[in-house]
Amino acid sequence: MPKRARWVRSESFDRQMTGETYSGVFYFDPGADWVYFDTTNPSVAPSSGT
Secondary structure (H helix, E strand, O other), X not given: OOOOOOOEOXXXXXXXXXXXXXXXXXXXXXXXXXXXXXXXXXOOOOOOOO
């Protein structure tokens, strides 16, 4: 991960993106438009149909 990054994250966003089916954390650096996703054993979350 870049040392100059200024990471922000949201537990609510993490839950929404993972569908609470696996553990995962999203980090975002808005100044550099970088995203880092850290997870173990991800799986495809079911579609919401929207």
